[in-house]
Amino acid sequence: MNKLIYLDNAATTFPKPASVMKKMIEIYSRIGVSPGRGSYDLAAEADELVAKTRRKVADFFGSPDPDRVIFTGNATDALNIALQGLLRPGDHAVSTRLEHNSVLRPLYHLHMKGIIEYDLVPFDGKGFVDPGDVIAAIRPNTKLVVVTHASNVLGTVQPVREIARLSAGYGIPLLVDAAQSAGVVPIDMQSWQIAGLAFTGHKSMLAPTGIGGLVLNREIEGIEPSRFGGTGVDSRSLVHTEAFPYRLEAGTLNLMSIIGLSESIEFLEQMGIESIHAKEMALLNKLRDGLSLLDGIELYCTENFPDHVGLLTANIRGMDPNDAGAILDGDFGIAVRVGLHCAPLVHESLGTSPYGSIRFSIGPFNTSDEIDHVLKAMAEIARYGNR
Ligand SMILES: Cc1ncc(COP(=O)(O)O)c(C=O)c1O
Incomplete structure (x- = not known):
């Protein structure tokens, strides 16, 4: 891509x-x-x-x-x-x-x-x-x-x-x-x-x-x-x-x-905001399910999707999220937000301070193919990161 x-x-x-x-x-x-x-x-x-x-x-x-x-x-x-x-x-x-x-x-x-x-x-x-x-x-x-x-x-x-x-x-x-x-x-x-x-x-x-x-x-x-x-x-x-x-x-x-x-x-x-939300959540489910099958990925608070918007937070065990974000961008052309997301107390409570996490956030124009590509990229980075 x-x-x-x-x-x-x-x-x-x-x-x-x-x-x-x-x-x-x-x-x-x-x-x-x-x-x-x-x-x-x-x-x-x-x-x-x-x-x-x-x-x-x-x-x-x-x-x-x-x-x-x-x-x-x-x-x-x-x-x-x-x-x-x-x-x-x-x-x-x-x-x-x-x-x-x-x-x-x-x-x-x-x-x-x-x-x-x-x-x-x-x-x-x-x-x-x-x-x-x-x-x-x-x-x-x-x-x-x-x-x-x-x-x-x-x-x-x-x-x-x-x-x-x-x-x-x-x-x-x-x-x-x-x-x-x-x-x-x-x-x-x-x-x-x-x-x-x-x-x-x-x-x-x-x-x-x-x-x-x-x-x-x-x-x-x-x-x-x-x-x-x-x-x-x-x-x-x-x-x-x-x-x-x-x-x-x-x-x-x-x-x-x-x-x-x-x-x-x-x-x-x-478009109807319910249908935009449903589309984003279908992609988020796919992303969550795919990430949860990978070794070395930590996901935070993703079990409960009924009351949720289309974003999730993850980390690659042992890797600074800033490095993961740079690799996602530089090697795979994927733009995500890493760090504390201007919400430092959430990370304090999650135990992810001071480096924070990788946030994937979906919009109405993302596609299923893009999620496939992200999952492949994360699998590769996690393999490399966990060596
Ligand atoms: C929960 C929350 N509140 C407030 C803001 C601030 O929004 P804005 O930068 O548009 O003022 C943001 C932006 O990321 C946010 O996520």
């Missing part, structure tokens, strides 16, 4: 659907002006496209209110806005050891500034957090629970519905990091009682980089902005606009990527 086999879709999906690329160029060439800032028709048209995309995003995640769709640069940006805007001095937050640094670092930052305390709940041997442990960590001053929906190291989909239900019973909102689940796992914020959801466009949503969002329900009224500036609304006032969504948006939006997101949602709806 001469073509690169791309299995780093959890970092960013590649390639993007052709229709997304085509629409971005076509529409941006025609209406690429500053949305909502001008008095001319083209600016109004661009603004209407942004408004329509907010509606599509709200519908996609089962939120009734497009005004509570805040466009951000990515999930990290959305999580920072939510955590810094919701947590106040003296508050306590509950999260998990599965989190990505985009949750761990803002929480640590707020803690080191003396603003908050927080506790991180462990995950079990299969890679799942027990909702009962989350509830047991709640204190009288707990103001927020924040949980990743799908682990970017293990692929396990966490029981966020149950966590949301239980924490709502204590009047505590749940913020979900849906970076790895949005686009492959159906999410219904309203019926699941999710108070806030952070997503990124460039992973399974199949949009380009540079766009993400924070979707809030009406319960999150008093969230404080952490960035201030132009919104195109109420410009005489020195006070940043309080009305949603502008309350949490400052500066010119990324119209090009919003066009991409709008089109990628159309693509996901046409």
